[in-house]
Amino acid sequence: MKPPVPEIPVPVWRNFKDxxxxxxxxxxxxxxxxxxxxxxxxxxxxxxxxxxxxxxxxADAFLNWARKSSVWPVTFGLACCAIEMMATFAxxxxxxxxxxxxxxxxxxxxxxxxSGTVNIKMAPMLKRIYEQMPDPKWAVSMGSCAxxxxxxxxxxxVVKGVDRVIPVDVYVPGCPPPPESLLNGLLLxxxxxxxxxxxxxxxxxxxxxx
Amino acid sequence: xTLDQARTLIGQQFATAQxxxxxxxGPVVVTVSPxxxxxxxxxxxxxxxxxxFSFLTxxxxxxxxxxxxxxxxxxxxxxxxxMKTKLGPGxxxxxxxxxxxxxxxxxxxEAYDMxxxxxxxxxxxxxxxxxxxxxxHPLLKSYAVDTPHPPYR
Numbered sequence: 475m476k477p478p479v480p481e482i483p484v485p486v487w488r489n490f491k492d493x494x495x496x497x498x499x500x501x502x503x504x505x506x507x508x509x510x511x512x513x514x515x516x517x518x519x520x521x522x523x524x525x526x527x528x529x530x531x532x533a534d535a536f537l538n539w540a541r542k543s544s545v546w547p548v549t550f551g552l553a554c555c556a557i558e559m560m561a562t563f564a565x566x567x568x569x570x571x572x573x574x575x576x577x578x579x580x581x582x583x584x585x586x587x588x589s590g591t592v593n594i595k596m597a598p599m600l601k602r603i604y605e606q607m608p609d610p611k612w613a614v615s616m617g618s619c620a621x622x623x624x625x626x627x628x629x630x631x632v633v634k635g636v637d638r639v640i641p642v643d644v645y646v647p648g649c650p651p652p653p654e655s656l657l658n659g660l661l662l663x664x665x666x667x668x669x670x671x672x673x674x675x676x677x678x679x680x681x682x683x684x
Numbered sequence: 685x686t687l688d689q690a691r692t693l694i695g696q697q698f699a700t701a702q703x704x705x706x707x708x709x710g711p712v713v714v715t716v717s718p719x720x721x722x723x724x725x726x727x728x729x730x731x732x733x734x735x736x737f738s739f740l741t742x743x744x745x746x747x748x749x750x751x752x753x754x755x756x757x758x759x760x761x762x763x764x765x766x767m768k769t770k771l772g773p774g775x776x777x778x779x780x781x782x783x784x785x786x787x788x789x790x791x792x793x794e795a796y797d798m799x800x801x802x803x804x805x806x807x808x809x810x811x812x813x814x815x816x817x818x819x820x821h822p823l824l825k826s827y828a829v830d831t832p833h834p835p836y837r
Contacts, residue, residue: 595815630822630829631814 534671541584541610542667543573545660548583550603553590555617555650562653562660569660580606585663586640587656591619591626592633604640612667614659615642618649625649685761687712690732697727711755711764718769718778725754725767725781734758734765740781740791742799744825749773750799754781754788771801780805798823 517533520526547569551559563569563576577583580603592600604613615636618624623634633639643666646659685693690712691703698720704713716724728734734756743751749772756765771778780803782788792803793812800821803809811818820827 628829630827 538668538670541670542664544575545573545585545612545664545667546575546577546583547585547587547614548580548603548607549576549578550586550600551589552592552596553617553619555589555619558650558653558656559587559589559616562656567653567657569657572660572664574660580604581608583607584610585612585614587614587616588620588636588640588642589616589650591624592636592639593631594633595631597633597639600636601639610670612643612663613640614644614646614656614663616646616656616659617651618647621645621647685733685758685763687763690763690765693731697731698724711766713766713768715768715770718771718775721752721769722779722781722784725756725784728756728765728767729784732756732758732763732765733760734763737785737787740788740795742795742801742823744799744823746825747773749775750801752778752795752801756785776801778803782806797821800824 517530521530547563549563551557561567563574569576574585580586584607586604586607588600604611613636615621619626619632620636623629623632626632627634636642644659644663646655648655651659687706691706694701694703694712694714698714698716700717701720701724702715704715706712714724736757736759738755738757740752740754743753745751749770752769752771754767756767757763758765769778776799778801780788780792782792782803783805789807790812792801792806793808793810795801796803796806796809797811797813798821810816814822822829
């Protein structure tokens with residue numbers, strides 16, 4: 475006699491036709507980083523006040539130092555680049571001396587290192603994790619696949635560059651990039667963060683640094 | 685049962701089947717018509733005792749149409765069987781062998797996903813790898829690879 479077959483309930487996500495439909499339920503922010511308008515107008519007022527730029531630049535310097543000294547990357551590994559990313563996080567290269575603590579929750583993180591091939595089925599999840607991170611946030615595209623699709627660019631399933639899904643600050647080339655390359659990219663990102671102006675707005679791209 | 689006995693048995697049971705010339709150490713390669721597809725699969729399981737279903741896939745020969753390829757193995761007697769069928773130009777219908785080999789279930793779903801072959805008699809013919817709203821079947825030669833697929837491409 476056979477034991478009775480248990481009835482498995484249908485998973486919740488079956489009710490959604492696609493994750494993209496789920497994405498539409500959430501707010502999309504095309505405007506980028508959000509700032510409080512009152513905070514912006516106060517800082518602009520102080521900056522335009524005679525001699526007030528001393529205050530804002532000092533505040534900028536302090537806040538940017540604080541921001542760049544504790545960039546917490548979310549551990550988001552997609553493919554073989556994740557192995558190099560883990561090596562970067564481990565004791566030999568040790569990004570913790572730069573203030574980077576690999577954290578397993580996007581809600582506590584400031585940086586997303588997209589390490590690996592992003593395919594069309596994965597892109598909505600990647601975008602959702604990026605949108606779960608609090609502002610200000612940054613993204614590093616690691617490796618050829620995340621930069622442009624890499625060797626899979628002519629495949630039918632690949633997003634041809636992660637910058638078609640989320641805004642990217644630093645592109646690290648390589649297939650995969652060794653830990654030294656990623657470390658260089660992270661230092662470049664810290665340089666970019668230190669170029670924030672008026673207490674939080676992104677600076678114009680600087681060809682010397684970027 | 686040896687390879688030669690298997691060959692003669694196939695020749696007796698399926699007179700119209702084309703058996704390719706033997707290759708040293710290779711499998712028995714048989715091409716049958718789509719009408720005999722399920723009958724041949726049942727024959728391979730029962731009489732040739734090929735109980736191990738290895739894989740099912742398809743080949744797009746452009747103007748000549750699609751060709752279905754299945755590899756079966758008789759692990760006791762070390763007989764490999766490669767059974768093929770040509771669907772003909774423009775045809776994407778084929779009888780399913782899932783009632784005979786349960787392992788063919790997901791393989792046929794994948795063949796449907798990638799080549800658009802409708803397997804008649806399959807219990808649950810849905811896409812397996814690509815998302816449900818995907819348009820087209822990407823491993824067909826006629827599929828344009830660089831067609832935009834909003835919103836991420």
